[in-house]
Every structure is written in C-alpha cells, then in structure tokens.
Amino acid sequence: xxxxxxxxxxxxxxxxxxxxxxxxxxxxxxxxxxxxxxxxxxxxxxxxxxxxxxxxxxxxxxxxxxxxxxxxxxxxxxxxxxxxxxxxxxxxxxxxxxxxxxxxxxxxxxxxxxxxxxxxxxxxxxxxxxxxxxxxxxxxxxxxxxxxxxxxxxxxxxxxxxxxxxxxxxxxxxxxxxxxxxxxxxxxxxxxxxxxxxxxxxxxxxxxxxxxxxxxxxxxxxxxxxxxxxxxxxxxxxxxxxxxxxxxxxxxxxxxxxxxxxxxxxxxxxxxxxxxxxxxxxxxxxxxxxxxxxxxxxxxxxxxxxxxxxxxxxxxxxxxxxxxxxxxxxxxxxxxxxxxxxxxxxxxxxxxxxxxxxxxxxxxxxxxxxxxxxxxxxxxxxxxxxxxxxxxxxxxxxxxxxxxxxxxxxxxxxxxxxxxxxxxxxxxxxxxxxxxxxxxxxxxxxxxxxxxxxxxxxxxxxxxxxxxxxxxxxxxxxxxxxxxxxxxxxxxxxxxxxxxxxxxxxxxxxxxxxxxxxxxxxxxxxxxxxxxxxxxxxxxxxxxxxxxxxxxxxxxxxxxxxxxxxxxxxxxxxxxxxxxxxxxxxxxxxxxxxxxxxxxxxxxxxxxxxxxxxxxxxxxxxxxxxxxxxxxxxxxxxxxxxxxxxxxxxxxxxxxxxxxxxxxxxxxxxxxxxxxxxxxxxxx
RNA sequence: GGCGGAGUAGCUCAGUUGGUUAGAGCAUGCGGUUCAUACCCGCAGUGUCGGGGGUUCAAGUCCCUCCUCCGCUACCA
Numbered sequence: 001x002x003x004x005x006x007x008x009x010x011x012x013x014x015x016x017x018x019x020x021x022x023x024x025x026x027x028x029x030x031x032x033x034x035x036x037x038x039x040x041x042x043x044x045x046x047x048x049x050x051x052x053x054x055x056x057x058x059x060x061x062x063x064x065x066x067x068x069x070x071x072x073x074x075x076x077x078x079x080x081x082x083x084x085x086x087x088x089x090x091x092x093x094x095x096x097x098x099x100x101x102x103x104x105x106x107x108x109x110x111x112x113x114x115x116x117x118x119x120x121x122x123x124x125x126x127x128x129x130x131x132x133x134x135x136x137x138x139x140x141x142x143x144x145x146x147x148x149x150x151x152x153x154x155x156x157x158x159x160x161x162x163x164x165x166x167x168x169x170x171x172x173x174x175x176x177x178x179x180x181x182x183x184x185x186x187x188x189x190x191x192x193x194x195x196x197x198x199x200x201x202x203x204x205x206x207x208x209x210x211x212x213x214x215x216x217x218x219x220x221x222x223x224x225x226x227x228x229x230x231x232x233x234x235x236x237x238x239x240x241x242x243x244x245x246x247x248x249x250x251x252x253x254x255x256x257x258x259x260x261x262x263x264x265x266x267x268x269x270x271x272x273x274x275x276x277x278x279x280x281x282x283x284x285x286x287x288x289x290x291x292x293x294x295x296x297x298x299x300x301x302x303x304x305x306x307x308x309x310x311x312x313x314x315x316x317x318x319x320x321x322x323x324x325x326x327x328x329x330x331x332x333x334x335x336x337x338x339x340x341x342x343x344x345x346x347x348x349x350x351x352x353x354x355x356x357x358x359x360x361x362x363x364x365x366x367x368x369x370x371x372x373x374x375x376x377x378x379x380x381x382x383x384x385x386x387x388x389x390x391x392x393x394x395x396x397x398x399x400x401x402x403x404x405x406x407x408x409x410x411x412x413x414x415x416x417x418x419x420x421x422x423x424x425x426x427x428x429x430x431x432x433x434x435x436x437x438x439x440x441x442x443x444x445x446x447x448x449x450x451x452x453x454x455x456x457x458x459x460x461x462x463x464x465x466x467x468x469x470x471x472x473x474x475x476x477x478x479x480x481x482x483x484x485x486x487x488x489x490x491x492x493x494x495x496x497x498x499x500x501x502x503x504x505x506x507x508x509x510x511x512x513x514x515x516x517x518x519x520x521x522x523x524x525x526x527x528x529x530x531x532x533x534x535x536x537x538x539x540x541x542x543x544x545x546x547x548x549x550x551x552x553x554x555x556x557x558x559x560x561x562x563x564x565x566x567x568x569x570x571x572x573x574x575x576x577x578x579x580x581x582x583x584x585x586x587x588x589x590x591x592x593x594x595x596x597x598x599x600x601x602x603x604x605x606x607x608x609x610x611x612x613x614x615x616x617x618x619x620x621x622x623x624x625x626x627x628x629x630x631x632x633x634x635x636x637x638x639x640x641x642x643x644x645x646x647x648x649x650x651x652x653x654x655x656x657x658x659x660x661x662x663x664x665x666x667x668x669x670x671x672x673x674x675x676x677x678x679x680x681x682x683x684x
Numbered sequence: 685g686g687c688g689g690a691g692u693a694g695c696u697c698a699g700u701u702g703g704u705u706a707g708a709g710c711a712u713g714c715g716g717u718u719c720a721u722a723c724c725c726g727c728a729g730u731g732u733c734g735g736g737g738g739u740u741c742a743a744g745u746c747c748c749u750c751c752u753c754c755g756c757u758a759c760c761a
Contacts, residue, residue, distance in 0.1 A: 193688065200687090263756085266688095292689095295754085344696095350689080350755085352696070357710090364710070367721060376720030383719070421698095424708090431709095438725040443718070521721050603685070604760045623760020647761050657761045667760075 009040040011257040013051040014264060015099060015235045018078035019059055022085040023540070024353065025261065025294050027315035028341045031481075032291070032419055033259050034091040035342060038480035039414050042502040048252060050239045051086065052097035053079045057228035061214040071214050075100060088316045090334055090483060097239045099231055105216045107238035108231045111280065113219050120166050120279040121207070123221075163208040163218060165230070170275035171202050177274065177284065185270050186289045186417060187348040190262065194270040205272070233273045237282070254283040259417070265290035289417045291345065294353035312353060313539030321355070321539055322362060325526045332522060335482035336362055342419045342481055355531040355541060363526050366485075369430050370474065371523040374489050376437065377467040378519035384446040389468060389494045390461035391512030399466050400507050402432060403473050407505055410477050419481075426477045433470045437463070468493045469510045476505050488522050587643040588659070588683035589613065590672055591620075596630035599650050606630060607652060612640055613680015621654035624667045637671045639683050 013033045016026055033049055040047035055075040064074035079098050086093060097104055115121045175198055178184055178191060185191035208224035211217060215225030236255055241247025254277075258269050265288070274284050294312055313321075315337065322340075323333035340358045343365065345351045381387060406429040413422035440463040448456035475489035479499060490497040494514035498504055535541075594617060595609040604623040611617050620640065639659040646653050660667040 189689080196687080293755090346697075349697095357696080360710070363721095368723065372721055372723055374720095376723080378720090380719045424698095428708095434724055435726095437719075438717070441717085441719090446719090519720085523721080525721050525723085599759075600685090602759050621759080621761085625760085641761075644761050649759050649761085654761065660760095 006251060007046050008251050009037075009045040009047040010240070010252045010255045011036055011040075011047065011049050011259060012236050012239075012255055013049075013093075014258075014260045015052045015054040015097065015232050016082055017054045017057070017060075017232075018075055018082070019063060021078070021081055021540075022315060023312040024315055024318060024341060025312055026082075027085070027089060027337075028294070028345055029259060029261060029291070030086055030091055030093075031089060031338045031341055032345075032347070032417075034089075034093070035338070035419060035480040036257070036259070036414065036417070037092060037094075038483065038499070042479065042499065044502070048094040049092065050095045050097060050236065051082075051091070051093045052095070052235060052239075053082055053099070054228065054232045054235075055079065055098055055100045056215045056225070056231055058209065058212065058214070061212060072100070085314075085316055088319070088334065089338060090331070095239050097235050099216075099235055103241075104231070104235055104238045107242055108216050108226060108234045109219050110243050111234050111237070111276075112226065112230075114280055115165065115276075116219065118279060120169070121163055122166070123161065123163050162206045163221075163224065164204045165207045165276070166279075167205045167272065167275050168202045170278055171198055173278055174198055174271065174274055183287060184284070186287060190265055190270070190290050190348075194266050197266050198271060202271070202275075229268060229272070230276070233268065233276065236273075236285075255285040257287045257289060257417075258285050259289050260291070262290040262292055287417075291347045291417075292350035294345070295350050296353060313355065313536075313541035317539040318355070318358070318541075321535060322359075322526075325359065325528065326362065326367070326524045328522070328524055331484045332488070335485040336366055336523060339366065339423070339478070339481045339485075343423045344420070346420055347418050355535065355539065356529065359526055359529045359531065362523065363529065365427060366523040367521070367525040369427060369434065370471075370478075370489070371521055373430055373434055373437075373467070374471050374475070374492050375519045375521055377464065377471055378492050378516055380442050380446075381464050381468065381516055382518060384442060384449075384460060385464060387516050387518075389510060389512050389514040389516065390465045392462035392465045393458060394462060395507070396462060396466045399432075399436065399470060403429060403470055403507055407473070407477065414480075423478070423481065426474050429470060430474050433467055433474075437467060465510070465512065468495075469507065472510050473505055473507065485522055492517065492519055492522070584684070585643075586641060589640050589642045590677045590679055590681040590683060591618070591638050591640040591656075591658075592679045593633045593636050593638060596633045598625060598630060599652065602650050605650060606633070608633065608658075610638065610640060610656070611679045612642060612656070613678065618655040619653065620656045620658060621649050621652060622658045622660075622667075624658070624660065624669065627667050628669070633669075636669075637675075637677060637679075639670045639672075 011033055013030050016022070022030075030051055033051070037047045037049040053075070055078075060075060061071050064071040067074055075098070083096055086096075099105075112121065175195065178195060178198075182191075185194055205227075207227045207230050208218050208221075209215070209227055211223050211225045215228070216231050218224040218226055236258065237249075237253060240249035240252040242249040242253065258273075260269060269288050269290075277284050296312065319330070319334045319337045322328075322336050323330055326333065326336070328336070337358075340361050344353070344357060344361060381389065406425050409425035410422045413419070413425060440459070442460055442463050445456045445460040445463065449460055472490055472493045472495040475486045475493070476495070476497075479486040483499065487497045487499075493510070494516045495510050496504070589612045591610040591612040593608050594611050597607050599605040599607050599621065602625070604625050605621050606623075606625045606628070608620045608622055609617050610620050618640070641657040641659065644657050646655050648654070659670040661670060662668075
C-alpha cells in the first residue's frame with residue numbers, strides 16, 4: 001500500500017439538524033452515502049459511514065420550548081426518529097453521532113483549546129458598528145451615514161464581546177489547495193463558486209453566541225457557547241476518536257468523502273471546515289461533494305387552482321406506498337425506494353420530484369426491465385433447459401464485452417458520485433439483454449432443438465446462459481442500491497451472492513448445472529400509477545409552506561446572525577394569547593400616503609411619505625414594491641404602526657410600518673373601509 | 685441590485701476537450717413477437733438547441749449582447 005493510502009474508506013453524511021423529520025431529501029443523501037459505502041465494501045475496503053444529528057443551537061432550544069419539553073427530551077425524540085428512518089431504509093451506517101454526546105463535546109472543546117493556543121482565535125470587545133447582514137463588525141472609518149462603505153450595508157451600534165476565528169488568514173492556503181487538488185471539490189461548477197467566494201474576501205468569523213443554557217460552552221468562558229456550525233463540523237473528526245491517540249483515529253482521518261446538499265457546501269464544507277483543519281495542521285478531506293435539491297413542481301399555467309402540488313414525502317411512508325401499490329415485500333419496497341431516489345436524482349443538479357415519476361420509474365426500470373428480464377429468462381430455462389443453468393461451449397463475446405463496459409462505466413460513475421449514471425450504465429445492459437432475447441428468439445431455438453437441430457441447441461444454451469449471467473452481473477452491480485433485491489435476483493438466476501466481493505461481477509461467475517427455482521416476480525408491476533391527494537397526505541407530501549421548502553435541505557443552514565429574532569412558528573403564534581394591555585402597547589394610526597417613490601437599488605422597497613396627524617409627516621419604507629406601484633398608493637389611506645422603533649434600510653430611516661395582509665406571500669395593504677377618516681385616528 | 689444555475693422533442697433531461705445526417709428515457713401512434721410481470725422488440729416522428737450578433741473550414745458547445753425562469757443574497761419594522 002502506498003503512503004497515504006489506507007484500507008479504510010471513510011464517508012460522511014451531514015449531521016442532520018433536528019429541526020424536522022427526515023424526508024426524501026435527507027433520505028437521498030443518506031441512501032446515496034450508504035450505496036457508496038456498500039460499493040467500497042464490495043471493492044474490498046473497510047468502509048466506515050458516519051451519520052448523525054446536530055442538536056445544538058438556539059433554534060433547537062426554542063423549538064423545544066415551543067413543544068413544551070426540555071431540550072434534551074426534544075432532541076432525543078428527533079434523534080431516534082432519524083435513526084429509525086435510516087434503519088428502516090436499510091442504511092448500514094457505522095456510527096451515528098449526536099452533537100450532544102460527550103465524545104463530541106469533548107472533541108469540540110479540545111479543538112477550540114488548540115485553536116486558542118495556536119492563536120487562530122481571538123477575543124474582541126467591540127464598542128462599534130455591526131452589520132447584521134454582513135455579520136461583520138466595522139471600524140468608525142469604514143462607516144458613513146449608517147452604511148458600511150465596503151459593502152453598502154446598514155450597520156448598527158453594538159457593544160458586544162465575542163470570539164473570532166481567523167478565517168481570513170487561510171484564503172491563500174485554501175485557494176492553493178483547491179487548485180492543486182482538482183478532485184477535492186465536486187462538482188466542478190461548485191468548485192468555481194467556492195473559488196470566487198474565497199476570492200471575494202473571507203472575513204474572520206464570529207464563533208460564539210451567548211450561553212442560554214443549551215450548546216457547547218466555550219473553553220474558559222462559560223458565558224458563551226460555540227456557534228452551532230463550528231461544533232457540528234467537528235463531529236466528523238470526533239467520530240474517529242480524535243484526539244485520543246489510542247483510538248486509532250488516524251486510520252480514518254482524513255475522511256475520504258463528505259457528501260451533502262448544495263446549501264451547506266460553499267461556506268461551510270468547502271471553506272470554513274478546511275480552514276479549521278488547516279488551523280490545526282490536520283489533513284483535509286479528500287473529496288467534498290454537493291448534490292442538488294429535489295424541486296417540487298408548482299401549479300402549471302391553466303391547471304386547476306387548489307389542486308395540491310405535492311411535496312416531499314417521508315421516506316418510510318413512501319416505501320409504504322410502493323409496498324402497497326406493488327404488493328412486494330417491505331424490504332424490497334425499501335430497496336425500490338433506494339433505487340428510485342438514486343436513479344431519479346441527477347446528482348449535482350436540482351431534480352424534480354414527484355410521486356408519479358417515482359411510481360413510473362418503479363414500473364419501467366424495476367418491474368418491466370430488470371424484473372421482467374430475470375423472470376422471462378428463468379422461465380425459459382425452466383421450460384427449455386430443465387431448470388438447470390445451461391453449459392454452452394462458447395460465449396457471445398459481444399455481450400461479454402458489453403457487460404465489461406457496463407462495469408467499468410459503473411465504476412467510473414461511482415467514483416465521480418454520479419450515482420444516477422452508474423445505475424443507467426447497468427440499466428442499459430439490462431435493456432440490451434431484453435432486446436437480445438427478442439433477436440435470438442430462444443423459443444424458436446427450443447423448437448428447432450426438439451426437432452434435432454444440434455446447432456440450435458447450442459445456440460439456445462448460449463443465449464440463455466448469457467442472459468442469466470448478464471442478469472446476475474446487473475443485479476450484483478445494483479447491490480449497493482438494492483442489497484436485498486440484488487440477493488433475491490441473484491438467487492433466481494442461480495448465482496451465488498457475496499456482498500463483499502466486487503470480483504464476482506466478472507463474467508463467467510455463474511456455474512453451469514445449477515438448479516433454478518421457478519421464478520417469482522421480485523418487483524411486481526404497479527397497476528395504478530395515479531397518485532391521489534390521499535396518497536400525498538399519507539406520505540406526508542402535502543403542499544408545503546414556504547418555510548418548509550426552505551428547510552427541505554439536508555442540514556441546518558443556520559446563517560442567522562446573532563441577535564436576529566427568529567420568526568415564531570405559526571402554531572405558537574396561534575396558541576399564545578395576549579392581554580388587552582399587550583395589544584394597547586401597539587399604537588396603530590390611520591395614515592394617508594402623500595407621496596411614494598421607489599428606493600434606488602431596492603427591488604421590494606417603496607419610500608412613502610405618510611401623514612399620520614402629527615406635525616411632521618413620516619417616512620416609511622414598505623416592502624410592497626412588487627405589488628403596488630407608487631402612483632396607486634398616493635392618496636390612499638393605510639394603517640401605520642406608529643410606535644415602532646425606527647429602522648434604517650438602504651440608508652433611509654423608516655419611521656413606522658404599514659399593516660398588510662399576507663396573502664400567500666403577497667402583501668395586501670390594510671385600509672379603513674370608510675373614506676375620509678382623519679389621518680392620525682387611533683386604530684384599536 | 686449582487687452572486688450562482690437553467691433555457692435542446694409533448695414531458696424529464698444527456699450532450700465530455702468545438703468535428704459526420706443533434707441523442708436517451710418516458711409519454712403518443714403504428715407494426716412485430718409470445719419466453720415473460722398485458723411484458724418485450726422494431727419503426728415513426730415532430731426540434732429555427734431561448735433571441736440576436738461574433739470567432740472558425742466547422743458552434744448546442746467558445747466570445748459578446750439581450751430576453752425569460754429558478755435559487756441564494758441584499759432591502760419586505
């Protein structure tokens with residue numbers, strides 16, 4: 001073994017943020033990793049797959065509070081939900097790490113102690129400007145008129161103490177590494193995004209948040225917890241046993257692959273995490289790959305309104321749907337789901353997800369093509385060869401070569417994380433075999449053979465052996481995606497099944513003379529491909545809200561700057577009752593729009609001059625430019641929140657807020673029914 | 685506004701470093717076959733490869749420009 005080459009292959013999924021249940025998005029990442037892991041094991045490597053849950057962060061604490069339970073109880077429940085889902089999907093993860101486990105928190109604290117020792121973290125107390133949008137602090141000289149000169153973003157005056165990671169110090173090193181390791185960041189167009197992101201200039205990152213009793217305390221300063229992103233990434237290292245010298249962590253680090261959805265690629269896995277590792281002089285992961293998202297098609301123009309557009313179902317529920325529709329076993333339905341996810345997703349790109357497509361994919365690929373190939377072949381062996389694997393004198397070299405090509409194509413695609421293409425290479429062999437049968441017409445050969453045609457007899461033996469063997473090879477290649485189905489299919493064609501041996505994929509592994517059982521369809525055809533609303537409901541694929549769609553990604557995309565209030569969940573808002581006194585704190589007034597104009601460089605903002613019965617008119621910025629033209633607002637009455645703290649946007653101070661109804665994301669302004677209400681009238 | 689992605693057959697998309705008459709799958713239509721899970725095979729298709737310029741012997745591919753859609757982000761107090 002060459003230096004730097006190990007027998008262990010280490011791959012990770014993201015550590016899923018427990019702000020929701022698993023869905024086919026997280027399932028895709030996890031199943032794909034599982035397939036890659038199984039594939040490596042077939043190659044004879046000891047493959048280790050890590051998954052887990054990210055349980056720190058203010059959001060989690062808040063969600064637990066809303067759910068009325070202690071945070072630990074809350075995350076326990078979600079962690080088991082994830083684990084149960086992966087177990088259900090036959091995911092062979094080697095380790096499931098939770099960021100609330102001691103082994104993780106200890107590794108994180110050690111990591112930060114070293115960062116501090118090496119001078120990569122500094123503490124800073126600022127009495128100065130902070131840009132919420134930039135998440136950056138600015139000196140007085142960088143600011144003019146409440147705007148950061150560098151970025152043009154509004155700033156606020158803060159006095160805050162925090163710890164910072166010297167991310168900016170690693171720009172050059174990162175760029176060099178990326179350049180000299182073309183396979184490091186994939187797909188290629190994402191690597192380019194990273195390069196431009198780094199070239200735009202990295203800023204030191206604030207890595208602490210106030211300690212509110214949930215999170216990993218900052219070493220030596222328990223008033224702070226470590227920002228959730230910094231601790232989450234370290235789980236990849238913590239799982240190996242680092243820094244414990246006796247744990248053998250060096251056998252697993254660096255990781256061979258980090259696999260994830262695109263939203264956590266550029267900033268975190270391709271930039272921050274490598275920089276953190278560089279800071280500790282630890283080797284960088286070999287490959288970081290980002291796949292795209294499932295997209296959910298919206299209503300098409302002209303389609304009936306109100307028809308559900310569907311969303312992303314829960315994986316187990318979807319397996320249930322496949323099981324029910326096809327009538328196959330649960331484990332086979334799970335395999336079908338695994339196959340469908342990896343086949344449908346165009347890795348790297350975004351891909352449309354619909355249950356209809358998935359069901360159709362089941363029928364065409366698994367039932368009609370692969371399943372039927374095995375079924376019809378075995379059937380003919382039963383009828384024409386007495387149920388024994390025939391022993392031809394020669395092979396059809398064209399098919400042998402084709403199987404070889406499929407195999408090398410498969411391996412190439414797998415090494416590039418293009419799992420859908422890997423599957424396609426197998427299915428093209430399957431398609432070729434179905435055609436092969438039609439061309440060779442074994443039934444005709446069998447008839448000739450019974451009439452004493454020895455050449456036809458040999459041709460028949462060759463044809464059926466070639467079909468059995470190609471089906472066996474195709475099934476074996478699909479083992480990483482469908483372990484149970486592959487075993488069942490192999491058994492039907494009389495092949496032995498060894499999950500741990502890619503060598504068995506070689507042509508000629510099928511022993512002539514083996515007895516075959518009568519075939520039983522592994523993937524029964526689905527008769528009804530129609531997906532009803534009831535199906536969508538049952539699988540959890542109901543129409544999503546905007547918020548859910550935003551959260552459909554794999555892990556948390558928490559880029560919320562410190563101090564940003566989180567939007568309260570709708571449920572909580574409905575349940576929380578306020579007193580009349582609470583309400584009276586809000587001063588609502590009728591106002592009249594005297595003037596309106598667009599705000600330069602803003603697509604949503606209108607600058608309104610509003611008469612609210614006071615000596616001076618108010619300047620109010622309203623985010624309604626997409627729904628109202630300035631002209632149509634002038635002269636209209638509106639309802640103004642009069643005692644709201646002023647806020648600067650685009651350099652202009654907004655002195656209030658307009659009430660508007662949220663109609664499916666569109667703003668509809670509220671105004672008095674009667675005309676001529678005197679401006680300034682109190683609304684209550 | 686900034687950054688990124690996309691625009692190719694009815695639908696979903698491939699098209700690698702520019703190189704023959706632009707492909708696949710699904711759906712549609714017709715035909716064939718019968719071993720099989722009413723399956724499989726064949727044939728037929730329709731394309732101004734978003735528009736317009738340019739480079740070139742040669743452009744879906746490279747350059748410029750414009751249009752449309754999507755995502756992220758900055759502004760929806």
